[in-house]
Amino acid sequence: MTKYIIISIAFAVLTSCGSKESETEATSETPNENMVELTDAQLNHSEIKTGKIEQRSISSLLKVNGKIEVPPQNLVSVSVPMGGYLKSTKLLEGMHVSKGEVIATMEDQQYIQLQQDYLTAKAHFTSIEAEYIRQKDLNQSKASSDKVFQQAQTEYISQKVLVKSLSEKLKLIGINPDNLNENSISRSINITSPIDGFVSQVKQNIGKYATPTDVLFELVNPADIHLSLTVFEKDLDKLFIGQKIVAYNNNQTSIKYSCEIILISKDISAERTVLVHCHFEKYDKSLIPGMYMNAEVEVATNKAFVIPNDGLVRFEGKQYVFIETENKKYLMQEVTTQNNEMGFTQITFADSTDMRNKTFVTQGAYTLLMKMKNTEEEE
Numbered sequence: 001m002t003k004y005i006i007i008s009i010a011f012a013v014l015t016s017c018g019s020k021e022s023e024t025e026a027t028s029e030t031p032n033e034n035m036v037e038l039t040d041a042q043l044n045h046s047e048i049k050t051g052k053i054e055q056r057s058i059s060s061l062l063k064v065n066g067k068i069e070v071p072p073q074n075l076v077s078v079s080v081p082m083g084g085y086l087k088s089t090k091l092l093e094g095m096h097v098s099k100g101e102v103i104a105t106m107e108d109q110q111y112i113q114l115q116q117d118y119l120t121a122k123a124h125f126t127s128i129e130a131e132y133i134r135q136k137d138l139n140q141s142k143a144s145s146d147k148v149f150q151q152a153q154t155e156y157i158s159q160k161v162l163v164k165s166l167s168e169k170l171k172l173i174g175i176n177p178d179n180l181n182e183n184s185i186s187r188s189i190n191i192t193s194p195i196d197g198f199v200s201q202v203k204q205n206i207g208k209y210a211t212p213t214d215v216l217f218e219l220v221n222p223a224d225i226h227l228s229l230t231v232f233e234k235d236l237d238k239l240f241i242g243q244k245i246v247a248y249n250n251n252q253t254s255i256k257y258s259c260e261i262i263l264i265s266k267d268i269s270a271e272r273t274v275l276v277h278c279h280f281e282k283y284d285k286s287l288i289p290g291m292y293m294n295a296e297v298e299v300a301t302n303k304a305f306v307i308p309n310d311g312l313v314r315f316e317g318k319q320y321v322f323i324e325t326e327n328k329k330y331l332m333q334e335v336t337t338q339n340n341e342m343g344f345t346q347i348t349f350a351d352s353t354d355m356r357n358k359t360f361v362t363q364g365a366y367t368l369l370m371k372m373k374n375t376e377e378e379e
Contacts, residue, residue, distance in 0.1 A: 047283045050361050054306075056306050060299045065229070078217040084209070093202055097195075132152045197222060245278060257281075288303055310364065333371070
């Protein structure tokens with residue numbers, strides 16, 4: 001009986017050891033899903049190249065956004081100082097206007113009254129001026145008292161001031177007082193464009209009365225439009241006046257506009273942003289005030305580890321590189337990409353991997369990715 005017990009225990013021990021060895025072998029043979037191995041034939045027929053990566057100077061690209069704006073001196077609101085009814089206009093939004101061009105006609109009875117007052121005051125001034133000269137001569141010869149002369153002088157100065165003030169009011173509404181006489185009195189006046197530019201808004205319709213504070217039209221001189229960018233406070237130290245930038249809009253990303261920073265605001269908003277104003281090197285009429293734009297700014301270069309773009313693959317929304325672990329064996333490892341310049345991309349590993357002593361696939365990374373995924377499908 002004792003012999004049978006010993007044999008049973010020995011068998012159990014051997015069976016247990018065999019089971020553990022089988023588990024160990026099964027574990028060691030479990031393939032790494034991120035590992036790919038090529039045969040000699042596959043390697044010879046591919047364009048895969050390997051090598052060390054090194055640190056290079058690569059520019060950091062700062063991406064910001066903003067919109068096109070017009071300086072206050074290039075945005076003009078047209079109104080009528082005395083008010084009146086809009087009699088006619090041909091303006092439409094987007095229409096070009098030239099400086100001095102008649103853009104509207106206004107009419108009102110107060111224009112008639114102003115012209116009447118001016119001509120009447122001017123006529124009275126002629127007789128008052130003659131009386132003043134006569135009293136002056138009499139006073140000098142002691143034929144007239146000083147009091148009479150002073151009264152004549154006061155009336156003369158008052159009438160002269162009245163004529164001058166009425167003359168300036170006429171100029172204010174576009175009437176030349178030198179050309180005004182009793183035969184040229186008009187109930188209407190012409191409004192002319194003060195700038196060369198475009199109509200951005202038409203705010204009044206024909207027949208409507210406009211007060212002196214009402215804006216009839218908004219005109220824009222686009223020759224000096226600029227780009228206003230919103231930059232976060234943390235990026236301000238990377239920018240300087242005179243720095244070159246490239247701007248584009250989302251509708252036509254292939255068209256780039258060269259700009260230069262001309263002003264960096266000193267006011268930081270509640271969102272910790274600052275406005276940076278840029279000047280377009282060449283004016284393009286397709287650029288409209290209010291249009292949103294994107295901009296890219298090359299900032300100071302830094303030393304960084306870079307890999308050729310052919311050594312980088314994108315899979316399931318992530319970026320990967322291949323590291324040669326053994327001859328013809330490659331490990332796919334995730335990386336974080338940053339700046340890209342002249343065919344090279346800056347990379348970093350999440351686990352602070354030392355990249356200096358590793359051999360990377362620098363060309364043909366997508367070939368390895370396709371081989372890896374095809375192998376998985378076959379399995």
